[in-house]
Amino acid sequence: MDLAVIIPALNERQALPGLIEEIDRACEPLKKSWEILVVDDGSTDKTFEMIEDLARTNDRVRAIRLRRNFGKSAALAVGFDATDADVVITIDGDGQDDPADIPLLLGEIDDGKDLVSGWKRDRQDPISRRWASKWFNWFTAKTSGVAMHDMNCGFKAYRGECARSIDVYGEMHRFMPVLASQQGWKVAEVPVNHRAREHGKSRFGLERYFRGGLDLITVSFLGRYQYRPLHLFGGAGTGLTILGALILVYLTIVKIGGEPIGDRPLLFLGVLLIVVGIQLLTLGLLGQMLVLTRREVAGPDLERGRIDRVLEPHAEGAASANSTSPAHGQEPHGQEPDGAPAGAVESG
Numbered sequence: 001m002d003l004a005v006i007i008p009a010l011n012e013r014q015a016l017p018g019l020i021e022e023i024d025r026a027c028e029p030l031k032k033s034w035e036i037l038v039v040d041d042g043s044t045d046k047t048f049e050m051i052e053d054l055a056r057t058n059d060r061v062r063a064i065r066l067r068r069n070f071g072k073s074a075a076l077a078v079g080f081d082a083t084d085a086d087v088v089i090t091i092d093g094d095g096q097d098d099p100a101d102i103p104l105l106l107g108e109i110d111d112g113k114d115l116v117s118g119w120k121r122d123r124q125d126p127i128s129r130r131w132a133s134k135w136f137n138w139f140t141a142k143t144s145g146v147a148m149h150d151m152n153c154g155f156k157a158y159r160g161e162c163a164r165s166i167d168v169y170g171e172m173h174r175f176m177p178v179l180a181s182q183q184g185w186k187v188a189e190v191p192v193n194h195r196a197r198e199h200g201k202s203r204f205g206l207e208r209y210f211r212g213g214l215d216l217i218t219v220s221f222l223g224r225y226q227y228r229p230l231h232l233f234g235g236a237g238t239g240l241t242i243l244g245a246l247i248l249v250y251l252t253i254v255k256i257g258g259e260p261i262g263d264r265p266l267l268f269l270g271v272l273l274i275v276v277g278i279q280l281l282t283l284g285l286l287g288q289m290l291v292l293t294r295r296e297v298a299g300p301d302l303e304r305g306r307i308d309r310v311l312e313p314h315a316e317g318a319a320s321a322n323s324t325s326p327a328h329g330q331e332p333h334g335q336e337p338d339g340a341p342a343g344a345v346e347s348g
Helices: 016-030 047-057 072-081 099-110 127-144 160-165 172-182 207-225 229-256 265-298 300-304
Strands: 003-009 034-040 061-065 087-090 115-119 156-159 187-191
Touching (some): 003 016, 003 072, 016 099, 072 172, 087 099, 099 115, 099 156, 099 187, 229 265
Parallel strands (some): 003 034, 003 087
């Protein structure tokens, strides 16, 4: 399958028929095989029954119904796992994104990008959502180092291996470009058309930006210290321990000089800093042991998942053309210990 269009949907019974028709019109001229996969995230308005009716007349339509509303991240994870398409498009089921922009996203994939995110430059939403989104995207870009104007746009194109390599859970769908970049995938964004909502109403409030801030802390931590937790906790613990030791050395000198120190708050501060510092060091060591255990369980697949290209020589000694597939048929996944992109590897 060349192309899969995944639609996570929750109570979008009215919007989906027109959206699917637009997707068919946009994909028809592409000369590619494609499918439309609707992931019903626990709808209560008979969305799945409507998709069943559509599938009887459109053999490109597939659907998966989740047992209950698990959230958009879970719906995307199910969709990614259910397709082996070379390229995956995700588009929200509310009809605000324009499927006519699908060729625009695919053009960036053809140019070598692994994830292309839409940028709703002229966003048709209330001003409160526009300003909250603008602040959130600015803060996310500064914190993550991935410069994008619209990180949370649901209209994206992925190279198939990229989509299936990202572990998306909770509400991490907001940070797909960051997660992909941390694994070494090439990300980009293009302006796309955004339309006013015609059916239903938005189920996202301003509180999602607060939750998103907490998720951003998680993403930043995992991206930088997933494989080296001792560098974070050990560094902080060492600093606190040294500071506490210096305080106690100072108080020892004061005590030798004949002054009492038993009732000084500085004494308790010095002891507290040393205790907390040792605890952080211990936490870092335990984290490092868990990382080692994970690597032993994953085995060589963890290292193979970081490979971008392998250059192999011909039998007669001339170098062959490189392959974009990882060694031993493994799909790219994981990331470098320091979050840096994986480079080309030459062998032979």
